[in-house]
Amino acid sequence: MPEISINAFFTAYILGGMSVVFALWLYYDRRDRILCDRQRFRHAYRCIKCGELYDRRGQREVAPCPKCGFANDRLRF
Numbered sequence: 001m002p003e004i005s006i007n008a009f010f011t012a013y014i015l016g017g018m019s020v021v022f023a024l025w026l027y028y029d030r031r032d033r034i035l036c037d038r039q040r041f042r043h044a045y046r047c048i049k050c051g052e053l054y055d056r057r058g059q060r061e062v063a064p065c066p067k068c069g070f071a072n073d074r075l076r077f
């Protein structure tokens, strides 16, 4: 069995641990960015005819109400 010094062992141990943390950080950062991009283009609408509050995905300015079908502009905050 090859002998390794205690310093080399702890250096490899710490570098291995840091590599795992760095890999997990990259994975979750990329995953959150993909989820955020999906949620970003979601807009809220309020029907001025029946009062229904609903949301739609996409870049549309006008979306029909699911209850009565009236076309409403998206809410601006």
Ligand SMILES: [Zn+2]
Residues within 6 Å of the ligand: 047, 048, 049, 050, 051, 052, 065, 066, 067, 068, 069, 070
């Ligand atoms: Zn409606």
